[in-house]
Amino acid sequence: MVDADQTFVIVGGGLAGAKAAETLRAEGFTGRVILICDERDHPYERPPLSKGYLLGKEERDSVFVHEPAWYAQNDIELHLGQTVVAIDREARSVRFGDDGTLVHYDKLLLVTGAEPRRLDIPGTGLAGVHHLRRLAHAERLKGVLTALGRDNGHLVIAGAGWIGLEVAAAAREYGAEVTVVEPAATPLHNVLGPELGELFAELHGEHGVRFHFGAQLTEIVGQDGVVLAARTDDGEEHPAHAVLAAIGAAPRTGLAEAAGLEMADRAHGGGIAVDEQLRTSDPDIYAAGDVASFPHGLFDTRLRVEHWANALNGGPAAARSMLGRGTAYDRVPYFFSDQYDLGMEYSGWAPPGSYDQVVVRGDAGKREFIAFWVKEGRVLAGMNVNVWDVTDPIQRMIRSGAQVDTDALADPHVPLESLAR
Known part of the structure; x- marks a missing residue:
């Protein structure tokens, strides 16, 4: 029975968390809703970070899920720049890392998302090495691409997945020279297979992107903190003034693992294991978005889906389950891309x-x-x-x-x- 005395806590301030909070209010929940975000920006959508916003075609404010005033208007207690460091399942509370504040929950939703995988090679500490996951990353990268285009600079991208290709397209539109290093034989090999991956190689080749397939970076060379080149395991060296690591993302499961929640195995993409209603191994804790591995009846397997639509739909689905109104979450995975x-x-x-x-x-x-x-x-x-x-x-x-x-x-x-x- 859900009533006004209950407190629902959402850990993670991305699209899934913001849409979960919105759904709780839309479904009539009158208790406390606490949304905790470890970034200082209001919850935002990620696709523009490698598309319209990175290209300078969309304004910064366009990325936010709601207007800043919406949270107070809907009685959502929004905590920005706060990190949850522990879950006490027995006491049903979460603890903030900065001052040790404890917050009680009746139901808890984990939408902690994913973080970019890091290159484990020499030179990654140089100032010209970048990742793209957060709004701050996109702001920084936007400035880098502008400078590279102005100065005829070189960008080396590790990884020919969606992020790598979208940034390659943006970089070429700014006028930068681009080389993409990819271990597989084609771009997007693990998603589209060789049949369609070649189409994207041709598309980018027509726009001046150079591909180096069947190789991976082994070292980023620099001097005085500045990137000068990127070396690969087949002995090649590519000139570079900046490097983007676009080698995938890993689910942010540390908080859930420390709390003893069941995890999905790596064969299913890892992540927090949830049931068909996005409930974890603890009946009072739910998970959704990039971090959740859910059983998909349509494909008869567990899936962990990192795309925008999964956050958009998964957050509300988890919210309804928290209210006891859930149904099996079996959305057909969907994503989109724009390149040139x-x-x-x-x-x-x-x-x-x-x-x-x-x-x-x-x-x-x-x-x-x-x-x-x-x-x-x-x-x-x-x-x-x-x-x-x-x-x-x-x-x-x-x-x-x-x-x-x-x-x-x-x-x-x-x-x-x-x-x-």
Whole structure:
């Protein structure tokens, strides 16, 4: 029974946490809602950090989830720049690190997100080595790209994933020289496989990005604190005035692990193990967003999803579960990217080895097409490139699990709606 005397604490001030707080109020919860964020900025969305804001096309204020006044107006107790260092499950309290303040909770939501993986090589302490995860990172990187473009400087990016490619596109638009070092044979290999990864290599190559595949950085060379070059394990040396580490993100599980909560194994991406209603091994503690590994009935496996849509939808789902109104969380994973004149959306989950063919509808050469990852005639995932308003039928095909005629799937004259049963 939820009543006005209860206190719900949310640890993590990103999109998932802000949307969870919003949902609690929208669902009529009248108790205390305490939102604790270890950053000094109000909760914000992360996609603009590598897209519109980094490019200077969006204002800083556009990234925030709510106007600053919204929190007080909705009686959300917002603690910025505060770090929770411990959870006492027996006492049902959390402790702040700066002054040891204890805050009681009746229900606790962990939306602590993820942090960028670090390069474990010499030279990472140089001032010109960057990561991109937080608003402060984006502000700093924006200035770096501006200077590199002005001075014809070189940026070396470790990793050809989504962040690496989006920053590469931004850097080229500023006029910087860009080299991307990637251990796999194509960009986005673990997401799109070699079939579609090559398309992104060609896209960036046309815009002047140099790729160094099958290699990884071993050292960043500098002098007087300034980056001069980046070396790879095959003996190559690339000129560099700045380096971006874009080698993925790790879930921020330290707080949950110290509290003895069950963790998911690495095969499922790690993270805090939750059930289908985003409840952890402690019935009073929930987790959502990048940090949570949840059982997905549609794909019959655990997933930990690091994308914007999972935070947008997972925070509210966890809030409803905290109120006793939860349902199984089984959203089809979704993300989007913008690079140069290419816009794309991806729905589903189809890692390499999980599918037996990729079906293309449209003209991949003109980069106006939809790709479908298919196994035994069933659509596991779909990516629309410069083709719009097709996410709903793609997701219905994925959700139905029905077999489709792959010839019809490839034929642009056959309406997608007719295949999405």
